[in-house]
Amino acid sequence: MLIEIEDKIVTTELFERKFVCDLNACKGACCVEGDGGAPLTFDEVSIIEKNYEAISKHMRPEGIANVTEKGVYYVDEEDHPATTLVNGQECSFVYFDESGITKCAIEKAYLEKEIDFKKPISCHLYPIRVKQFNEITALNYEEWHICKPACACGEKLDVPVFRFLKEPIIRAFGEAFYQELEIIEKEL
Numbered sequence: 001m002l003i004e005i006e007d008k009i010v011t012t013e014l015f016e017r018k019f020v021c022d023l024n025a026c027k028g029a030c031c032v033e034g035d036g037g038a039p040l041t042f043d044e045v046s047i048i049e050k051n052y053e054a055i056s057k058h059m060r061p062e063g064i065a066n067v068t069e070k071g072v073y074y075v076d077e078e079d080h081p082a083t084t085l086v087n088g089q090e091c092s093f094v095y096f097d098e099s100g101i102t103k104c105a106i107e108k109a110y111l112e113k114e115i116d117f118k119k120p121i122s123c124h125l126y127p128i129r130v131k132q133f134n135e136i137t138a139l140n141y142e143e144w145h146i147c148k149p150a151c152a153c154g155e156k157l158d159v160p161v162f163r164f165l166k167e168p169i170i171r172a173f174g175e176a177f178y179q180e181l182e183i184i185e186k187e188l
Helices: 042-050 052-056 061-070 105-111 121-125 145-157 166-173 175-187
Strands: 002-005 008-011 073-075 081-083 094-096 102-104 128-133 136-141
Touching: 002 175, 008 175, 042 052, 042 081, 052 061, 052 105, 094 105, 102 105, 121 128, 121 166, 128 166, 166 175
Parallel strands: 008 136
Antiparallel strands: 002 008, 073 081, 094 102, 128 136
């Protein structure tokens, strides 16, 4: 079922499905698997390029070489920018921590207070995928087998997708929109 909020359409799966990332179980697989790079906006491309020196300090040599050769983004089949991929697999901006968990060099630079951009909004909002249709913005839940541990953790903790993603939803759409989601949850 879909719910309309101003110029947005939201799937009820954001309220019905449960989700809490479990990095110890999935090891950050969403940054290394899939059929393309992380979706970007051209504003985000500019921010990443402007802050690349600080970001690159946290990247792996393979990612740095890839960005040197191909740039920070490519244009995907839908004519949208996306992060470049190392060997067609992991995002150029990943690194692996001491536990083998995939992490984001952009976010690491942010957490180290070297830049003021956390990470691409598409990454921050995942598993919500945003699609623009003329004047309507659609927010959908994307189910992916690698997120089964996150779904199990969310079920155990009883955390709906939208609540887990409160910070990025507010970052992308504002506090008032998030409050509307809370009202809808109560009505459902």
